[in-house]
Amino acid sequence: MALSHKAKRRWAILILVIGLPIYMILASVLATTVLGWLGRPSILLELAIYVGLGVLWVFPLKRVFMGVGQAAPDEDGDR
Numbered sequence: 887m888a889l890s891h892k893a894k895r896r897w898a899i900l901i902l903v904i905g906l907p908i909y910m911i912l913a914s915v916l917a918t919t920v921l922g923w924l925g926r927p928s929i930l931l932e933l934a935i936y937v938g939l940g941v942l943w944v945f946p947l948k949r950v951f952m953g954v955g956q957a958a959p960d961e962d963g964d965r
Contacts, residue, residue, distance in 0.1 A: 889950070891958040898954045901947060913939040 889897065917935055921927065927935075944951075 897950050
């Protein structure tokens, strides 16, 4: 089932305002805990882990964010 443009916009706002901060906290706690168990790795490996976690959330949610910044297809261009 495809989401309407209005529903996509609402989901995108909800994800960015509520979901992303929760993900950031959970990813940070998880990475800190795992890195604490394994010992501190080199700074480049630690940076790669945090950058990877920072980009990882985008892939499952890509369909929600595609076209959200565009005008709705059924609009004439007037907002």
